[in-house]
Amino acid sequence: MVPQLAASTFIFNLLDFPTGVIPVARVDPTEDAVTSEWLATGPSAGTMVERRLFHGATPLYDAKAMSGLPVGVQIVGHRWEDEKVIAMMRIADDALGKRSFGPGSYTP
Structure with a gap:
């Protein structure tokens, strides 16, 4: 983890x-993938945790890698x-x- x-x-x-x-x-990587639309309307990029989880070249959350x-x-x-x-x-x-x-x- x-x-x-x-x-x-x-x-x-x-x-x-x-x-x-x-x-x-x-x-489920098809249902749980982070989309550009979600990034635009979802959590702000204001906090360090959110930036690291969802933004940048290597975000921590990767639906394909976490499949299952x-x-x-x-x-x-x-x-x-x-x-x-x-x-x-x-x-x-x-x-x-x-x-x-x-x-x-x-x-x-």
């Missing part, structure tokens, strides 16, 4: 917030509210419905 991408997740460990991750999809990798959503709660995080994960999982993957189903 690219260290810059971990910046949005490790802070919750430092703050001792309970978290959980739900698998949502897999990277899992995509998830992270649920974060306040300290000592682990049960609420688990309940919210169940609600989100039910809302997402059946997906064609799960634990142990990844094949590179």
Whole structure:
């Protein structure tokens, strides 16, 4: 994993917030490629992270190189509210419905 991408997740460990991750999809290079239209209307090039992720000669996000990798959503709660995080994960999982993957189903 690219260290810059971990910046949005490790802070919750430092703050001792309970978290959980739900698998949502897999990277599909035809659907998830960054287009010039998205770059023009999507995130600004104002922050260092956004510039490194999406802009320049060698951006960190490359849908072709990441093809098939899992995509998830992270649920974060306040300290000592682990049960609420688990309940919210169940609600989100039910809302997402059946997906064609799960634990142990990844094949590179």
